[in-house]
Amino acid sequence: MRIDIITIFPDYFAPLELSLIGKARAAGILDIRLHDLRSWTHDRHNTVDDTPYGGGPGMVMKPEPWGEALDAVAGAPEPGGAAGPGAVPRLVVPTPSGTPFTQERAKRLSEEPWLVFACGRYEGIDSRVAADAARRMPVEEVSIGDYVLAGGESATLVIVETVSRLLPGVLGNAESAVQDSFAAGAMENLLEGPVFTKPARWRDLEVPPVLLSGDHGAVDRWRRHEALRKTARNRPELLRALAEGGMAGLDRTD
Numbered sequence: 001m002r003i004d005i006i007t008i009f010p011d012y013f014a015p016l017e018l019s020l021i022g023k024a025r026a027a028g029i030l031d032i033r034l035h036d037l038r039s040w041t042h043d044r045h046n047t048v049d050d051t052p053y054g055g056g057p058g059m060v061m062k063p064e065p066w067g068e069a070l071d072a073v074a075g076a077p078e079p080g081g082a083a084g085p086g087a088v089p090r091l092v093v094p095t096p097s098g099t100p101f102t103q104e105r106a107k108r109l110s111e112e113p114w115l116v117f118a119c120g121r122y123e124g125i126d127s128r129v130a131a132d133a134a135r136r137m138p139v140e141e142v143s144i145g146d147y148v149l150a151g152g153e154s155a156t157l158v159i160v161e162t163v164s165r166l167l168p169g170v171l172g173n174a175e176s177a178v179q180d181s182f183a184a185g186a187m188e189n190l191l192e193g194p195v196f197t198k199p200a201r202w203r204d205l206e207v208p209p210v211l212l213s214g215d216h217g218a219v220d221r222w223r224r225h226e227a228l229r230k231t232a233r234n235r236p237e238l239l240r241a242l243a244e245g246g247m248a249g250l251d252r253t254d
């Protein structure tokens with residue numbers, strides 16, 4: 001997968017050099033490219049913002065630099081690159097007014113060959129930028145939650161990490177991605193229960209004996225019960241959705 005990120009703060013993405021994503025980049029599984037939006041400004045001050053039409057507080061990001069950046073970055077892919085010939089990227093624009101980012105949406109995005117992220121700042125990006133881009137590529141406005149960040153960079157890090165860990169070969173043990181909360185499967189829509197590792201006793205706290213029993217059926221039942229308890233406590237609305245689904249999920253032990 002190729003990922004292009006356009007931002008006025010490229011250094012914000014240093015964490016993408018680390019850990020699993022850093023290893024995936026080194027292995028060629030991920031081709032992540034950072035672009036400084038100011039590279040597409042032409043004035044002495046590299047201006048990327050201006051006052052909002054209609055008045056109001058703050059500044060809005062100018063359309064011209066974005067238009068030129070997207071033309072350059074999201075134009076024809078270079079031959080032999082991660083995104084095949086003639087590929088068209090999906091433009092992802094983090095914004096508080098976007099549609100909710102979920103695990104299901106992460107799975108869908110992980111199946112795309114090429115994503116381009118537009119990281120806004122100030123009061124946002126001139127709305128014509130997305131409208132112009134939509135003339136030649138799919139555009140998704142995405143919210144990672146009902147709170148307001150100072151820019152799109154943190155949201156892009158969240159989305160890139162969530163999507164990247166679903167790519168084959170990125171996680172050492174693909175199994176752990178399957179057992180994630182919200183991932184499809186027997187624990188779908190349930191929160192992960194408690195996890196434990198050695199030692200079996202630590203500061204007088206014992207690991208639940210069932211986990212040491214070797215009885216895999218009992219362990220699975222215990223884990224599902226704990227997931228239900230945690231979900232009921234922290235996210236009861238998810239349980240209602242499960243119930244409305246005809247309780248099918250409760251009967252599955254696969």
Ligand SMILES: Nc1cc(-c2ccc3cc[nH]c3c2)n[nH]1
Nearest residue numbers: 094095096120144145149151152
């Ligand atoms: N879910 C969510 C996205 C954002 C966001 C995204 C882009 C910009 C640009 C300026 N402020 C921004 C905030 N906040 N919360």
